[in-house]
Amino acid sequence: DIQMTQSPSSLPASLGDRVTITCRASQDIGNYLRWFQQKPGKSPRLMIYGATNLAAGVPSRFSGSRSGSDYSLTISSLESEDMADYYCLQSKESPFTFGSGTKLEIK
């Protein structure tokens, strides 16, 4: 199975900060990488697909990138509504696997 190692597990940050969350894939997944945002009591929301493509309705301060087997989600200037949990997902092959999550919280 493909393992997705996500870091950090917790990320205290201030409003206006630039923040980056990373997932490392244990095998080649190409660009079959999605990022989700989840707020308390809500279902996950697709933010990024194909590693770098912004999903519909997602603010442009969010971006995705890839460097080898490392995939990153960056928020260029943190806003209060961005405080949430974030997860990566590899959809290259079954079993599809999620990262363990990053809790983004106000410092």
Place this chain on the structure above:
Amino acid sequence: EVQLMETGGGLVQPGKSLKLTCATSGFTFSTAWMNWVRQSPEKGLEWIARIKPKSTNYATEYAESVKGRFTISRDDSKSSIYLQMNSLKEEDTATYYCTGNYFDYWGQGVMVTVSS
């Protein structure tokens, strides 16, 4: 507007069965690849099953943790998918989500608690 709604959750004893339903609207269901994903504090988000469209003869895939116990199915005439869960274990306790169009659309989730 895309909508997915899961129903059928609840409290069930270990070894018993439960069937979840996900009713959808707002997208082309008949060609959509549909999944069930569950979430628990212990395991986080876990993909458990997928069903492909009629063009693939409704091919299915399962996570090892549920293979042989859970069955995913779909009814294109009702734009719905189902998850038949048999021989339930306490570790199946989770919020269950259906997702559509690969993982682009998500329902609100339904809670399943397996406990004696």
